[in-house]
Amino acid sequence: MHTLAQLKSGQLAGISRLTLSENLTVFPTEILFLADSLEILDLSNNQLKTLPDEIKLLRKLKIIFASNNDFETLPEGLGQCESLEMVGFKANKIKYVPPESLPKKLRWLILTDNQLTMLPDILGERPRLQKLLLAGNQISHLPQDLAQLTNLELVRISANQLTECPDQLLALPKLAWLAFSGNPFTCNEIEFQSVPVLPYSSFTLQNVLGQGASGVISKAVWNTPTNDFPDEIAIKVFKGELTSDGYPEDELQACLKIGGHANLVKSLAQVNEPGCLALVMQLIPEHYHNLGLPPDFDTCTRDTFEVGFTLSIEQIIKIVKQMQSLFAHLHDNQVCHGDLYAHNTLFDQNANIIFGDFGAATMYHMLNKKQQTQIQKIELRALNYFIEDLLSVCAEEDKNGSEYTLLSESIAELV
Numbered sequence: 001m002h003t004l005a006q007l008k009s010g011q012l013a014g015i016s017r018l019t020l021s022e023n024l025t026v027f028p029t030e031i032l033f034l035a036d037s038l039e040i041l042d043l044s045n046n047q048l049k050t051l052p053d054e055i056k057l058l059r060k061l062k063i064i065f066a067s068n069n070d071f072e073t074l075p076e077g078l079g080q081c082e083s084l085e086m087v088g089f090k091a092n093k094i095k096y097v098p099p100e101s102l103p104k105k106l107r108w109l110i111l112t113d114n115q116l117t118m119l120p121d122i123l124g125e126r127p128r129l130q131k132l133l134l135a136g137n138q139i140s141h142l143p144q145d146l147a148q149l150t151n152l153e154l155v156r157i158s159a160n161q162l163t164e165c166p167d168q169l170l171a172l173p174k175l176a177w178l179a180f181s182g183n184p185f186t187c188n189e190i191e192f193q194s195v196p197v198l199p200y201s202s203f204t205l206q207n208v209l210g211q212g213a214s215g216v217i218s219k220a221v222w223n224t225p226t227n228d229f230p231d232e233i234a235i236k237v238f239k240g241e242l243t244s245d246g247y248p249e250d251e252l253q254a255c256l257k258i259g260g261h262a263n264l265v266k267s268l269a270q271v272n273e274p275g276c277l278a279l280v281m282q283l284i285p286e287h288y289h290n291l292g293l294p295p296d297f298d299t300c301t302r303d304t305f306e307v308g309f310t311l312s313i314e315q316i317i318k319i320v321k322q323m324q325s326l327f328a329h330l331h332d333n334q335v336c337h338g339d340l341y342a343h344n345t346l347f348d349q350n351a352n353i354i355f356g357d358f359g360a361a362t363m364y365h366m367l368n369k370k371q372q373t374q375i376q377k378i379e380l381r382a383l384n385y386f387i388e389d390l391l392s393v394c395a396e397e398d399k400n401g402s403e404y405t406l407l408s409e410s411i412a413e414l415v
Helices: 004-009 029-032 053-057 075-079 121-127 145-148 248-258 313-332 369-391 401-410
Strands: 017-019 040-042 062-064 086-088 108-110 130-134 154-156 178-180 203-211 215-222 233-238 267-273 277-282 345-347 352-356
Touching: 029 053, 029 154, 040 075, 053 075, 062 277, 108 345, 121 145, 215 277, 233 248, 248 267, 267 352, 313 345, 313 369, 313 401, 369 401
Parallel strands: 017 040, 040 062, 062 086, 086 108, 108 130, 130 154, 154 178
Antiparallel strands: 203 215, 215 233, 233 277, 267 277, 345 352
């Protein structure tokens, strides 16, 4: 984090990344003096409503974040930034995206939690676009021109007002991660076996085990001894009304619809009280660790791994077989996970996996047969990317073997 005083004094000359959060209401023009070096600009958590057209002078700017501000229109000047690839204006009040505001090199667009009802057709003319995050708006239809986005890989359109499934997205050749729950066209209730509903007072939270976009997972203990559930449990308490992937209620329902599988965390009960939605789960043993790390600015949609991390081909094959079994289980239950990644997978030293994070999951039983097949193909592409990512960290001594070759060839066609 930097300060406005540092910027104005010239102390920040030559920096490539600037973060300013001081309840700014006006864009500091001193930022423009960083034109020869600035690549990442983060103006999140201020009170900005506009950016000057002169922002185009930041010729090296690749990434801009302006979440949690007061923008009602995406600034047109962004479209003139010659190097700009990533635009993030989450949680503003944006109602309008001018065609001129979309930079030619756009690769990653985040407009989650705004007030959009539509998008400009010209978005379909941004061929480098890989990631499009639009959850939590009021969009009733998407431009048909999005069918031209042949490099688009990840899309979030949950929690909008779409009345029809956007077929122009389903046939995209690289789309692999799609979340679309919480729209009128998905609101087709179905009966399935649920889990008991318990009061929040049934347990006490202890230490936090992890957290993501949709909630916080903590270890918990029962307040009263029970024979109906395991002694050791974990509780996922969902955050607020909206996440970057959609509504927490949709995640909970998808988790419950899937049911049990050896490679899933077992759902035991739910809490559904005013102001509190939570899922009670079996506690994951401590010897499980994250298989991968989330994508970064460079990889955009593809997972990363710790430096030096490797897997033997035997481990990879075992992990893949488990994930293939889980994939079949998900789609037998007509649930699209939407976020099939190594970073959402836990594994142990014996290559046993536990898969989780259903924040982007969507039930798709309401779609027609063609659309269901397309959804399954999209998710299969994610599975193949998952395998490809694992092969990227395969031990060097295993890369010349027949098993590595066979696995590589099996994914070549879809990837």
